[in-house]
Amino acid sequence: MAHNGGSETSSSREGTVTTEEEEEEAKQQQKKKMTLRQQNQHASEFRLPADVDWHMLDKSKFFLLGAALFSGVSATLYPVVVLKTRQQVMKTTTTSSSSPPSCTRLGLNILRREGVRGLYKGFSTSLTGTIPARALYMSTLEITKSSVGSLATKAGGMSEPAAAAVANGAAGLTASVAAQLVWTPVDVVSQRLMVQGGQGGLSTRYAGGLDAFKTIVRVDGLRGLYRGFGMSIITYAPSNALWWSSYCITQRSVWMNLGYRGSNCGSEIQAAAPSSAVVVGVQGLSAACAGGVSALLTTPFDTIKTRLQVLGNEGGGRRPPTVMQTVQTLVQEGGWKACYRGLGARWASMSMSATTMITTYEFLKRLSTKAQE
Secondary structure (H helix, E strand, O other): OHHHHHHHHHHHHHHHHHHHHHHHHHHHHHHHHHHHHHHHHHHHOOOOOOOOOHHHEOHHHHHHHHHHHHHHHHHHHHHHHHHHHHHHHOOOOOOOOOOOOOHHHHHHHHHHHHOHHHHHOOHHHHHHHHHHHHHHHHHHHHHHHHHHHHHHHHOOOOOHHHHHHHHHHHHHHHHHHHHHHHHHHHHHHHHHHHOOOOOOOOOOOOOOHHHHHHHHHHHHOHHHHOOOHHHHHHHHHHHHHHHHHHHHHHHHHHHHHOOOOOOOOOOOOOOOOOOHHHHHHHHHHHHHHHHHHHHHHHHHHHHHHHHHHHOOOOOOOOOOOOHHHHHHHHHHHHOHHHHHOOHHHHHHHHHHHHHHHHHHHHHHHHHOEOOOO
16 A cells, blocks of 8 residues: 555656646747747837937927037038029020030039129028028927827827838928928028029029018018918928938838847847947938938929029019919920929938938937936
8 A cells, every 4th residue: 555655646746747847838938929029019119229209308408509500501501502593593495505504514603703602692591591490390390200109109009110100201291381481481582692693584683681581572572472382382391201201211221120129129139229320320321312212202393492482573563473384484494304403403402411410410319318317
């Protein structure tokens, strides 16, 4: 009986060991499933390295530093804008043997005839209006991005990457519309100053930005300052939406291909924090790609808008041209490719501007981050 009791005890122990092994194996399987689930979750909840949200910013520092930094950026890129504007308003005909000068030749002609000042006509006017317009743009952009992003993930049930793309697109669209309330009058005045002395077809000569402002209001009223406002919205609102969405998607793709998963990820799948040089490089590359695509798709609208704003009624007794009349004139001058006049300068301007602006903007956000408590 004692022997039989020992056998039963031994069998009981073996059964216990087997059960424990099965439980341990089940735990390991469950752990593997949890790891895979976490990885999938982290992939969808990916956070960009060095990403700074609106609530993390010191607003006073953000706007003061932004005014200084973007004034410098605007001064650097302004000559390209002048060249683009002059190319777009330059009048030619399809029967004319002379074709519009290239961007390089036009720039050299301006330097020879007018000096460096010719490349900065209207700059003070542009800068005066750009500071409040940029402040309005940046605040609207960040507030909309944060609000729409939260709404899309919580109420809409969207994945984090999709919500980020939608939020960026909506933010770019909204910020552009808001900023055009300031930018359009600034464009109308500064662009007329840009083309003075060139082949812009202007009959009126302005003594400066204030004189141009008074003349436009006297001849056309306040509506004259908002000439081309509708085309500005058509040009810049979709362009900004497209640019910010493309920038978000491109940057996210580059970071993920480089192996970065952001601060929310577990240690098993998180790469080391990227250096400042890598951050700037990725942001610059993403911005240039987005800017090039946006320029290609929206240049015809920009050409029409510029013509409406620059070559309108200046007291000659003629009604300002409509959008259709402007398009017809362009086609008569150079066929449909005339709508892409200034594409090279605009592509270069938007790519350089996008790269410079976004790296400056992201740097500004990092400088303006509140101290962590």
